[in-house]
Amino acid sequence: MNLISLNILNYRNIREASLEFSPKLNCLVGLNGQGKTNVLDAIYLLSFTKSAFTSQDSLNITHGEELAMVQGNYGEFVISCGLRRGVKKQFRKDKKDYPRLLDHIGLIPLVMVCPADHQLIEEGSDERRRFMDVVIGQRNRKYLDCLATYNALLKQRNALLKQYADAPNPPDDLLEVLEWQMVEPAEYIFRARTDFFREFEPYFAEVYKLITNQQSPITNAEIPNLRYISQLQDRDLREAYVRTRKRDLILGWTSQGPHKDDLDMRLGDFPLKQVGSQGQQRTFVLALKLAQALYLADTTGEAPILLLDDIFDRLDSERVERIVAMVQGEQFGQIFITDTDRQHLSDIIQPGPDAKIFHVENGQIA
Secondary structure: OOOOEEEEEEEOOEEEEEEEOOOOEEEEEOOOOOOHHHHHHHHHHHHHOOOOOOOOHHHHEOOOOOEEEEEEEOOOOEEEEEEEOOEEEEEEEOOEEOOOHHHHOOOOOEEEEOHHHHHHHOOOOOHHHHHHHHHHHOOOHHHHHHHHHHHHHHHHHHHHHHHOOOOOOOOHHHHHHHHHHHHHHHHHHHHHHHHHHHHHHHHHHHHHHHHHOOOOOOOHHHOEEEEEEOHHHOOOHHHHHHHOHHHHHHHOOOOOOHHHOEEEEEEOOEEHHHHOOHHHHHHHHHHHHHHHHHHHHHHHOOOOEEEEEOOOOOOOHHHHHHHHHHHOOOOOOOEEEEEOOHHHHHHHOOOOOOEEEEEEEOOEEO
């Protein structure tokens, strides 16, 4: 699926823009802070109904303005999002509102690669679970529904745990009712994540090999390892809720469930964060995101739109060349790349009908 054209009004620092894109490669060039990433964020908004960088819609409206609008033409349909201060955002497909914003997710598969992806490596980060949710959710609507149900019940249970933390007689019957309701969506989430990881891991291994240009055997310490970790792999969740209820009352939060799942990232036998150089960490994360694009293309039958934000400043030139050559292949769909130096692009990308370059300066795009 391709984004044919994009209209922007008062979105972040872009006051007005009407853009037509190449079906394959689109490059946005300009100094930092000029608005390149804001264009990518507007495209992201049309896929996920929210910004990639903030959950507060009002922060996406240009300072001093009361409303913003982003509209994208995908050929088969038109998606529009209207933002107004103090008013619920309006999200439409062909001028018709969605009953639920959740119903839109997955219609326009998209993968974004940006500097903030380094959060995937941080210990204890929620980003690794969010990574799984974004990938699975774009191809499995039931997963999103179960996730929303589970999170709502989890919020209720945590509120009760805090409310009755010091009470002599906590409401065990009420907690038990919530726990029984949580088990079914939790188990579905666990099964979906397990199936996803089994299918996804070979994509990650292959992309990592391509990025690093591994043509000869490597040492065990250099082998990337990715493992899905869940409490549900070795315990019955209903029994675990009962067993840990007293401790959870002391803690004030729920210690068991898929909200504690994680992805273990390693080089050889050691945590990536501890032993990986900056280059190795960036390569590992980039392989995850590009593998996500290939996985979605194969499992949905639709090559996702790929947004590559500022990758030139984070990797050596040889790896960037391999990445650009790879994403320009038939396996990938429409691509958007940002960079501060046009010469980088001129050295790597062959001009032609499949490539467009836009210059961005102070929110103006040409």
